[in-house]
Amino acid sequence: MPATVRALTALVPLLLLPACASDASPAADAVLAVALPADPGCLDPQQTGQLAALDVSRSLVDTLTDQDPETGEIVPWLAQEFKASPDGKSFSFVLREGVTFSDGTPLDSDAVKATFDRLIKFPANGAPAYLRGYQGTDVADARRFTVTFDAPNAQFLQATSGAGFGILSPKTATADPAERCRGGFVGSGPFVLDHYTANQEIVIKRREGYAWPSSLAEHEGEAKIAEARFVFVPEAGARTGALASGQVHVAQNIQAADRARFEGGGFRLLTKAVPGLVPPLSLNHAGVLGDQRLRAALLVGVDRQALVDTVLGPQFKPATSVLSSTTPFYADRSDLLRHDPDRAKKLLDEAGWKPGPDGIRTKDGKALKLVWLIPAPTPPVNELVQQQLRTLGIDVELRAVPPAKYVEQQQKGEFDMTAVAVTRADPDVLRNIFATKGANLWRLPPSDLDSFLDAQAEATDDTARKEAVDKAVTWILEHADTVPLYENALVHAVSAKVDGLGLDASTRLSLHDVALS
Amino acid sequence: MSRSPDRTAVPRYLAGRLLQAAVVVWAAFTVVFAIQRLVPGDPVELMLSGRNGFEAVPPEDVARVRAELGFDRPIIVQYLDAAVSALRGDFGTSIQTGRPVAAMIAEALPATLELGLTALALSVVAGIVLAVAANLPRGGAARALPGLAVSLPSFLVGLVLIQLFALRWPLLPSLGGSGLPGLVLPACTLAIPGAALVGQVLGRSLAETLREPYCETLRATGASRTRVVLGHGLRNAAIPAVTVAGVLTGGLIGGAVVVETVFSRQGIGRIVQFAVSTQDLPVVQGVVVVAAAGFAGVNLAIDLLYPVLDPRTVRRPAQRVRTVKA
Numbered sequence: 001m002p003a004t005v006r007a008l009t010a011l012v013p014l015l016l017l018p019a020c021a022s023d024a025s026p027a028a029d030a031v032l033a034v035a036l037p038a039d040p041g042c043l044d045p046q047q048t049g050q051l052a053a054l055d056v057s058r059s060l061v062d063t064l065t066d067q068d069p070e071t072g073e074i075v076p077w078l079a080q081e082f083k084a085s086p087d088g089k090s091f092s093f094v095l096r097e098g099v100t101f102s103d104g105t106p107l108d109s110d111a112v113k114a115t116f117d118r119l120i121k122f123p124a125n126g127a128p129a130y131l132r133g134y135q136g137t138d139v140a141d142a143r144r145f146t147v148t149f150d151a152p153n154a155q156f157l158q159a160t161s162g163a164g165f166g167i168l169s170p171k172t173a174t175a176d177p178a179e180r181c182r183g184g185f186v187g188s189g190p191f192v193l194d195h196y197t198a199n200q201e202i203v204i205k206r207r208e209g210y211a212w213p214s215s216l217a218e219h220e221g222e223a224k225i226a227e228a229r230f231v232f233v234p235e236a237g238a239r240t241g242a243l244a245s246g247q248v249h250v251a252q253n254i255q256a257a258d259r260a261r262f263e264g265g266g267f268r269l270l271t272k273a274v275p276g277l278v279p280p281l282s283l284n285h286a287g288v289l290g291d292q293r294l295r296a297a298l299l300v301g302v303d304r305q306a307l308v309d310t311v312l313g314p315q316f317k318p319a320t321s322v323l324s325s326t327t328p329f330y331a332d333r334s335d336l337l338r339h340d341p342d343r344a345k346k347l348l349d350e351a352g353w354k355p356g357p358d359g360i361r362t363k364d365g366k367a368l369k370l371v372w373l374i375p376a377p378t379p380p381v382n383e384l385v386q387q388q389l390r391t392l393g394i395d396v397e398l399r400a401v402p403p404a405k406y407v408e409q410q411q412k413g414e415f416d417m418t419a420v421a422v423t424r425a426d427p428d429v430l431r432n433i434f435a436t437k438g439a440n441l442w443r444l445p446p447s448d449l450d451s452f453l454d455a456q457a458e459a460t461d462d463t464a465r466k467e468a469v470d471k472a473v474t475w476i477l478e479h480a481d482t483v484p485l486y487e488n489a490l491v492h493a494v495s496a497k498v499d500g501l502g503l504d505a506s507t508r509l510s511l512h513d514v515a516l517s
Numbered sequence: 518m519s520r521s522p523d524r525t526a527v528p529r530y531l532a533g534r535l536l537q538a539a540v541v542v543w544a545a546f547t548v549v550f551a552i553q554r555l556v557p558g559d560p561v562e563l564m565l566s567g568r569n570g571f572e573a574v575p576p577e578d579v580a581r582v583r584a585e586l587g588f589d590r591p592i593i594v595q596y597l598d599a600a601v602s603a604l605r606g607d608f609g610t611s612i613q614t615g616r617p618v619a620a621m622i623a624e625a626l627p628a629t630l631e632l633g634l635t636a637l638a639l640s641v642v643a644g645i646v647l648a649v650a651a652n653l654p655r656g657g658a659a660r661a662l663p664g665l666a667v668s669l670p671s672f673l674v675g676l677v678l679i680q681l682f683a684l685r686w687p688l689l690p691s692l693g694g695s696g697l698p699g700l701v702l703p704a705c706t707l708a709i710p711g712a713a714l715v716g717q718v719l720g721r722s723l724a725e726t727l728r729e730p731y732c733e734t735l736r737a738t739g740a741s742r743t744r745v746v747l748g749h750g751l752r753n754a755a756i757p758a759v760t761v762a763g764v765l766t767g768g769l770i771g772g773a774v775v776v777e778t779v780f781s782r783q784g785i786g787r788i789v790q791f792a793v794s795t796q797d798l799p800v801v802q803g804v805v806v807v808a809a810a811g812f813a814g815v816n817l818a819i820d821l822l823y824p825v826l827d828p829r830t831v832r833r834p835a836q837r838v839r840t841v842k843a
Contacts, residue, residue: 035692035781041568041613041614042568042614047568048568048569049570050567050570053568123578123579123581123582124574125565125566125568125569125572125573125574125575125578126568178610178614178615178616179615181614181615182614197624198616198621198624198625198783199777199782199787199788199791200782200783231781232781233692233781234778235778235781237676237679238676238692238780241679241683241691242690242691242781244684245687245691246687247690375571402558402794403567403571403794404556404557404558404560404563404794404796405558406571407559407562407563407567407571408558408559408562410571410573411573421570423570432572439573441573
């Protein structure tokens with residue numbers, strides 16, 4: 001018996017070995033381990049805009065431009081020069097010299113043309129949608145080319161900074177889309193794909209000889225870590241556990257309750273306010289919310305500060321506009337979003353909704369009930385909004401449905417409210433969501449808003465664009481077409497051993513400058 | 518001329534069981550096909566919009582991809598095509614990942630088999646220990662344990678084990694991806710409900726057996742209770758427990774969905790969970806057929822095990838279980 005116990009005790013260090021192996025290796029062979037919340041299923045940045053996929057593919061591809069996360073400014077990367085034509089319809093670029101794809105072929109104007117010619121043929125949501133109106137790429141020489149659109153396109157330069165516009169080897173353009181999803185695409189990034197095991201992990205390795213990082217990079221030359229390993233850990237508790245026990249260096253999407261334990265004590269939080277359209281109540285104008293007074297009551301009836309204080313945590317902020325404060329051309333419109341329950345009640349009274357015996361307002365014998373369509377599971381913040389609206393006499397049904405049903409019911413307009421937010425550091429997200437020519441899920445009537453949205457898209461200078469964006473935002477809020485709730489924030493927890501980990505302007509992980517100690 | 522009934526009984530029995538297994542697999546295939554088509558939602562639209570945060574997709578793009586994947590054909594054509602291909606072991610390609618379903622399953626199956634077989638072995642061993650303990654003097658606690666264990670949700674058990682053995686005492690990894698150390702916690706989590714079930718059924722059967730006259734006789738000859746339980750009762754009480762172990766195999770596949778998610782393991786459970794939530798029909802279809810075939814195979818094996826445990830079942834296979842208590 002004691003012999004067995006001794007044998008088992010001897011086994012314990014062996015069991016511990018795998019967890020410690022990465023700590024013992026010198027920094028140049030360092031392996032960064034990241035716990036992602038989901039297996040993205042598809043890695044091709046042209047085919048998927050999923051955050052987990054782009055966190056990986058961002059390191060595999062380079063883009064013509066980069067966007068400064070602080071200022072929103074578009075800066076050189078593969079393109080050392082770029083210029084919009086005076087009419088805003090065409091954009092000329094000059095590529096830097098000496099860039100090659102990981103298959104050894106040169107990254108030249110033809111490769112850019114092949115990349116964009118293929119991108120426009122993918123289904124038009126996500127990155128391909130940003131190329132709408134694409135007429136073609138004229139190649140002047142190996143380093144000079146011009147991209148032309150059928151209308152002025154103010155958002156295009158920002159689009160060229162996103163991973164979805166990463167430049168791919170011409171061979172990739174003819175590759176099978178399913179094969180590309182599995183990682184069968186070739187970029188020029190600081191890392192190359194080693195392997196992708198479904199539901200298990202993605203491993204990327206340093207590209208030897210890489211020498212063309214973004215102009216925002218802290219160091220020239222190849223990546224400092226040898227390898228990055230992304231493991232898929234769907235369970236939030238398991239993600240924090242893996243980080244706390246040293247199995248990974250970075251754990252993504254940390255829940256509010258777990259954040260405090262990663263502030264200090266060998267860890268830190270990496271947080272960033274997400275740019276783009278803030279999470280709102282998106283309102284269906286075809287139903288009972290066709291009444292503007294009712295929509296306006298929702299707009300001032302929600303206590304945004306309470307959402308942040310009680311549920312979301314200090315990394316989040318109350319919405320002060322339709323756009324988040326980290327979006328270029330944002331302006332503070334909190335004057336239109338002030339919490340005012342008395343005014344909300346007055347608006348509801350005016351609209352004919354009178355308090356009923358059970359506190360729920362009624363009109364012509366009908367109770368004021370709103371269906372909030374939610375892709376399951378329901379986030380806690382939705383329940384708080386429901387409670388807040390209940391005090392105004394509005395009965396909100398939280399209808400959490402599986403993703404399959406969510407997409408279908410949203411398309412059919414079977415909802416009063418839903419929440420559609422868009423992550424992108426460009427105000428053109430307003431046009432994607434509110435233009436009546438698009439999907440128009442909210443059944444908005446055509447209005448001046450359309451012309452403001454077109455004007456910001458076609459503006460050829462920043463002043464004109466700013467003016468158009470301001471007009472659009474003001475129109476949306478004055479007509480209470482949507483109810484902005486809070487500014488979203490990414491909250492990752494990072495081991496103190498990790499240095500130089502950044503988030504790009506679209507909040508994707510940027511690994512080129514990462515070092516491990 | 519007279520033939521011995523024993524000689525035709527066994528092959529006929531075998532053929533019957535094989536046919537039954539085939540019907541189970543075909544029925545599973547057909548029911549899943551029907552259910553997937555009856556529930557609302559368009560898998561293609563879901564794939565395209567899901568990849569971009571549920572952003573709306575232009576209808577013409579959806580239609581084009583639907584046609585590329587063959588979803589615009591009449592439903593009966595799709596069914597026959599899927600059925601014929603499945604017979605050849607070709608379950609088509611996943612809508613979400615574009616990979617051949619057979620390859621996805623082949624890649625994930627070893628991990629799930631490793632987990633499932635370990636858990637099954639643990640269940641049986643722990644179940645026997647529980648059952649024996651419950652029938653020994655002062656076995657009261659062991660009698661209460663299965664009822665408690667079977668009511669613990671695996672999800673909770675898994676998280677508690679991670680808290681204890683990966684965080685408080687960092688002995689084992691909480692990400693169960695790699696090697697033997699990574700297998701311990703998930704297999705234990707998955708084994709707990711099965712162990713409780715085997716323990717309960719075997720315990721009751723054992724208690725019943727011990728009341729049989731021959732056991733009384735053994736005790737009267739001076740054999741200790743422990744010796745009667747281990748030496749004689751266990752084998753005679755085993756048949757219901759073996760039946761339960763067969764049913765357990767089905768439960769393991771369901772349990773794998775939860776356990777593989779909690780411990781971030783790759784495997785069939787993860788594949789099926791993602792495929793169901795995204796209506797990835799070919800994948801669901803493929804996994805169900807493989808699972809049904811596995812389940813039918815295990816139960817066939819168990820049917821063949823009965824005669825070993827109780828020779829009376831060979832003589833009259835049709836009444837195999839009932840004859841035990843007669």
